[in-house]
Amino acid sequence: MNVKEIRSQFPILATQTYGKPLVYLDNAASSQRPVQVIQEWDRLAQTANANIHRAVHYLAGEATDAYEGTRDFVKDYLHASAREEIVFTSGATASINLVAFSFGEAFVHEGDEIIVSMAEHHSNIVPWQMLCQRKKAVLKVLDIQENGVLRVEQLEELISHRTRIVAISHISNVLGIVNPVREMVTVCHKKGVPVLVDGAQGIVHSRVDVQELDCDFYAFSGHKIFAATGTGVLYGKKKWLDAMPPYMGGGEMIETVRFSGTTYAPLPEKFEAGTQNFNAIPTLVPALRFAKSCMEDTETIDNQKNITEYIYNHLANHPLITLYGRPKHLEDKIPLFSFAVKGAHHEDLALILDKMGIALRSGQMCAEPLMDRLGVTGLLRASFAPYNTLEEAEYFVKALEKAINMLI
Amino acid sequence: MMLTLEEKKQAVIEDFSLYDEWLDKYEYLIELGKSLEAYPEDKKTEDRLIKGCQSRVWLDYILQDGKIYFQADSDAIITKGIISLLIGVYSGRTPEEIASDDFAFIEKIGLKENLSPTRANGLVSMIDTLRTVAENAR
Numbered sequence: 001m002n003v004k005e006i007r008s009q010f011p012i013l014a015t016q017t018y019g020k021p022l023v024y025l026d027n028a029a030s031s032q033r034p035v036q037v038i039q040e041w042d043r044l045a046q047t048a049n050a051n052i053h054r055a056v057h058y059l060a061g062e063a064t065d066a067y068e069g070t071r072d073f074v075k076d077y078l079h080a081s082a083r084e085e086i087v088f089t090s091g092a093t094a095s096i097n098l099v100a101f102s103f104g105e106a107f108v109h110e111g112d113e114i115i116v117s118m119a120e121h122h123s124n125i126v127p128w129q130m131l132c133q134r135k136k137a138v139l140k141v142l143d144i145q146e147n148g149v150l151r152v153e154q155l156e157e158l159i160s161h162r163t164r165i166v167a168i169s170h171i172s173n174v175l176g177i178v179n180p181v182r183e184m185v186t187v188c189h190k191k192g193v194p195v196l197v198d199g200a201q202g203i204v205h206s207r208v209d210v211q212e213l214d215c216d217f218y219a220f221s222g223h224k225i226f227a228a229t230g231t232g233v234l235y236g237k238k239k240w241l242d243a244m245p246p247y248m249g250g251g252e253m254i255e256t257v258r259f260s261g262t263t264y265a266p267l268p269e270k271f272e273a274g275t276q277n278f279n280a281i282p283t284l285v286p287a288l289r290f291a292k293s294c295m296e297d298t299e300t301i302d303n304q305k306n307i308t309e310y311i312y313n314h315l316a317n318h319p320l321i322t323l324y325g326r327p328k329h330l331e332d333k334i335p336l337f338s339f340a341v342k343g344a345h346h347e348d349l350a351l352i353l354d355k356m357g358i359a360l361r362s363g364q365m366c367a368e369p370l371m372d373r374l375g376v377t378g379l380l381r382a383s384f385a386p387y388n389t390l391e392e393a394e395y396f397v398k399a400l401e402k403a404i405n406m407l408i
Numbered sequence: 409m410m411l412t413l414e415e416k417k418q419a420v421i422e423d424f425s426l427y428d429e430w431l432d433k434y435e436y437l438i439e440l441g442k443s444l445e446a447y448p449e450d451k452k453t454e455d456r457l458i459k460g461c462q463s464r465v466w467l468d469y470i471l472q473d474g475k476i477y478f479q480a481d482s483d484a485i486i487t488k489g490i491i492s493l494l495i496g497v498y499s500g501r502t503p504e505e506i507a508s509d510d511f512a513f514i515e516k517i518g519l520k521e522n523l524s525p526t527r528a529n530g531l532v533s534m535i536d537t538l539r540t541v542a543e544n545a546r
Contacts (some may be wrong), residue, residue, distance in 0.1 A: 018430060345484035347463045348438075352486075355430045363462060377464075377483070406435060407485055 009034040020357030028383035036286040066282040084267035095219035095234035100127035102244035148175040170202025175325030176336030227287035228280035248273040294386040335384035352403040417513040437489030447481030460533030506542035
């Protein structure tokens with residue numbers, strides 16, 4: 001696929017900001033949506049809008065088919081062993097909170113330990129901190145090396161007989177480094193400890209096979225992978241999901257309700273209380289299809305690789321710039337670059353670049369502990385998607401240079 | 409002779425209108441930020457931080473002969489330019505003058521609309537702080 005063809009599927013990319021063409025480099029925060037996703041969203045709202053599962057009427061059937069069909073699709077996409085292992089949520093944050101609560105209720109007790117890494121998004125820290133507070137458990141942290149790579153060799157000794165779960169990101173949203181999840185799962189499983197993978201970035205940049213990874217949970221959001229906002233997935237091995245109590249009570253998740261006692265629905269409804277986002281969840285189908293087609297397309301792979309090499313080399317060799325997340329091999333780096341410019345505040349840079357049409361992220365990227373570890377108050381982050389061109393990358397480099405010159 | 413508050417605001421509006429492009433307006437703010445009088449390091453304290461700004465902004469003041477004199481700093485230069493602009497207008501005024509002002513000149517130069525929402529909130533916080541200082545000194 002030619003990048004121009006890809007771009008033509010994304011109407012928003014034609015936007016002009018302050019009279020300049022939009023260069024959207026904030027994809028790690030949220031991606032844009034192709035027409036096929038927008039159309040599916042629209043189609044469901046216009047032709048299949050009714051609450052799913054319960055009613056016997058035609059529209060409810062249409063909506064239910066779309067919703068449950070999406071579950072089958074996601075199951076195949078992730079190569080899960082059963083459709084019951086796919087739970088729909090509002091996003092990666094909700095997926096992780098679900099596990100932190102329900103797994104915690106069933107398996108975490110006073111004095112137990114939970115391990116996260118130094119490079120986690122707040123969404124994969126705070127739910128575990130809350131669990132630790134609730135259960136008087138202890139949160140332990142796997143550190144990173146100076147180049148940002150996880151100290152995987154320390155994982156084994158960090159795990160004790162009190163460790164109940166290890167929660168790590170597939171790819172850090174700040175460092176853009178692909179973590180050796182498969183290897184880490186093996187280490188954890190050898191000690192009988194399950195692993196949750198925060199796949200918010202990982203799902204976007206790699207073909208995930210949950211059976212191959214052998215992780216116990218995999219969480220991701222739809223909006224970062226071209227689907228509608230308010231959509232998310234939790235994959236969980238059936239043996240864990242079965243053993244976990246429900247997270248929220250309400251409609252859909254019950255079997256029978258009596259004041260003398262309620263029994264819960266089987267998986268996956270047990271974890272899907274209340275009215276689901278049934279107009280939006282089915283957009284995962286065209287969105288994941290699009291993502292997959294990009295990941296399998298040599299031209300797109302080459303384009304992303306060229307951008308990664310170009311930006312990496314520029315930022316890594318710039319005398320005023322410190323680039324964070326520098327793995328030994330560039331294959332372990334996604335096109336996501338967080339950096340600091342000596343003498344220029346990240347916010348000033350972002351503000352000036354915005355006026356040049358470039359959208360990127362400045363600040364702490366929801367990873368304050370990592371910022372503290374790196375010794376910075378914030379960074380600038382440029383993250384690329386398959387619709388970004390090498391010309392945009394070159395324009396970004398020029399614009400950054402101009403912004404730096406304005407500031408120092 | 410110091411300009412009156414109205415004259416000073418008018419002067420800022422005129423200065424700003426010289427620039428059509430937002431990048432030029434930023435250049436102007438950056439210059440204002442760079443030329444701001446040095447702020448004492450020991451006054452970069454938690455209680456002098458203006459809450460609601462994404463970058464750190466410190467504001468200090470003294471009340472002398474019935475007038476308020478502000479001093480400020482920020483670790484981000486455009487924000488520093490904005491606070492410099494504000495205290496350039498309001499420093500050396502009486503608490504009554506500041507407290508009763510409508511701060512509408514900010515809208516006139518289009519600053520608020522052209523900041524990102526977090527920056528705009530920061531600007532609102534700066535204005536609120538100036539106003540609170542003046543109210544308390546009345």
